Amino acid sequence: MISYAGLNERLKTAGLKKSALSAALGISSRTIAKIAKREKLSKKTLEKIAAHLGCGVDDLCREISDNTILQILRDEKDVGMSGGLYHELQIRMTYNSNHIEGSRLTEAQTRLIFETRTVDTGDGVPVDDILETVHHFRAIDYVIDVAEESLSEGIIKRLHFILKHDTTDARLPWFAVGDYKKRANMVGGKETTNPEDVPEKMHELLTTYNAKPEATIHDIISLHANFEKIHPFQDGNGRVGRLIVLKECLRHNIIPFIIEDTKKHFYYQGLAEWPKEKERLTDTCLDGQDTFRRLLDMLGIEHE
Numbered sequence: 001m002i003s004y005a006g007l008n009e010r011l012k013t014a015g016l017k018k019s020a021l022s023a024a025l026g027i028s029s030r031t032i033a034k035i036a037k038r039e040k041l042s043k044k045t046l047e048k049i050a051a052h053l054g055c056g057v058d059d060l061c062r063e064i065s066d067n068t069i070l071q072i073l074r075d076e077k078d079v080g081m082s083g084g085l086y087h088e089l090q091i092r093m094t095y096n097s098n099h100i101e102g103s104r105l106t107e108a109q110t111r112l113i114f115e116t117r118t119v120d121t122g123d124g125v126p127v128d129d130i131l132e133t134v135h136h137f138r139a140i141d142y143v144i145d146v147a148e149e150s151l152s153e154g155i156i157k158r159l160h161f162i163l164k165h166d167t168t169d170a171r172l173p174w175f176a177v178g179d180y181k182k183r184a185n186m187v188g189g190k191e192t193t194n195p196e197d198v199p200e201k202m203h204e205l206l207t208t209y210n211a212k213p214e215a216t217i218h219d220i221i222s223l224h225a226n227f228e229k230i231h232p233f234q235d236g237n238g239r240v241g242r243l244i245v246l247k248e249c250l251r252h253n254i255i256p257f258i259i260e261d262t263k264k265h266f267y268y269q270g271l272a273e274w275p276k277e278k279e280r281l282t283d284t285c286l287d288g289q290d291t292f293r294r295l296l297d298m299l300g301i302e303h304e
Contacts, residue, residue, distance in 0.1 A: 001038045007060040010053050025052055065148065067253045072301065073144050082115070085299055086144075090114055092258055092295070094136040097242050099261040103129045113137075128167045132239075135163045139243050147250035150210055153202055155247070159240050160233050169235055181234040188272050192231035201230050215252045220245055221285045225274040255296070255303060257288030 011021065022032045025048050034041055041049075046057045053060075065071045069085070076086035095110040104125050105113075113119050113133055139162045146155055161178030164170055170177045180198045184191075193201050209215070209223050224245050231237045242259060249256040259267050263284055270281025296303050 001064050001066060002040050002061050003038065003064045004035050004061045006055075006062070007035065007049065007053075010055060010060070014053065021049065021052070025049065067147075067250065068302070069255070069296075070144070070147055070250045070253075073250070077141060077144055085295070085301060087114075088295055088299075089256075089258075090137050090140055093140065093242075093246065094133055096258055096261045097239050098129070098133060098136060100259065100264045100267070101238055103132065105129050105133055128169075131167055132163060135165070135167075136239065139163050139239075140246070143243055143247045143250070147247055149251075151206060151244065151248060151251075153206065156202075156232075156240065156244060159243050160236055163239055163243075164233075164236050175234050180232045183234065185231060185234060187228070187231050187237070188268065190272070192229065198230060198232045202232055205230065215248060215254075217249075217254050217257075217286070217289070218282065220248045220252070220254065221282055222275075222278075223248065224285075225271055225281060228271050229274070255289050256292050257285045258291055259284065259288050260291060263287065 011018065018032050018035065021027065022029060027045060027048070031041065031045060041061075043057075046060060050057045050060055065074070072084070073086050073089065075081075076084045081087065091107070091111045091114050094114070095105070095107040098105065098110075105119075109119055109125070110133055113130065114137060119125070119130055139159050142159065142162055149155065157178050157180075164175075164177045169175045174182050176182050180202070181195050184194055186192060205223070205226055209219065212219055215223075224241050227241045227244065228237060233240060246256050248254075266280060266284045270277075270284050274281055293303060
């Protein structure tokens with residue numbers, strides 16, 4: 001849905017009606033009607049209107065989502081708002097997701113990096129922990145930007161690149177940053193998909209998942225478990241997988257879930273047991289959804 005609040009305000013200031021705009025620029029009444037319906041106008045039409053009113057296209061309109069949580073995240077991200085949902089999501093998800101994977105940064109240090117772009121490392125923290133924290137903030141931004149797009153291999157590879165570029169791993173000649181793994185790897189002592197089979201398995205996974213017109217929370221949990229079993233990247237699979245989960249929850253207007261570091265034992269066990277036993281991982285993810293609900297309640301954001 002498109003908001004034309006900027007255009008309407010400029011027309012009001014100029015004392016112009018839409019009919020006068022239509023006549024002056026040779027725009028059809030059908031095109032003008034799209035404004036009232038909040039439908040998208042062509043780039044050419046918007047540029048013509050912007051030139052006539054002496055402003056930029058971005059001053060006329062912006063895309064808004066019917067998804068309240070997503071729209072709040074986008075609004076707060078755009079203005080760099082402190083203390084809101086975007087702020088807390090960045091800190092809480094980044095801290096927990098990185099800590100699950102062994103980062104030594106505390107939640108307080110993670111918050112300091114996000115809020116001040118500085119860090120007090122105390123006894124010393126690996127540079128990669130700091131880099132991947134900053135990268136994770138940018139990956140969440142990317143998720144918010146592309147939330148409503150269909151999940152694709154391109155989006156997934158981009159998330160991996162954002163997370164892992166400039167790290168020590170990225171300097172290894174065989175470590176494929178932003179691409180599927182070149183060497184076999186294991187998770188929890190168990191084999192994962194062989195590198196040569198990853199493209200086919202990922203294609204199958206996404207084709208099956210995207211065939212669903214409306215994904216449920218259980219579909220997203222299943223997607224996550226199957227992604228982690230494929231383990232398509234050399235490293236960073238857990239963090240990329242949890243970013244995918246955030247994206248898909250936002251895409252399908254589902255309250256997201258944050259896996260807390262304190263629950264990682266149940267989380268890992270649930271992934272290891274899938275699909276023979278689905279209850280443990282499902283319960284852990286639903287518990288993470290309750291955590292997100294409590295955050296929404298604290299911020300006074302209505303939800304189902």
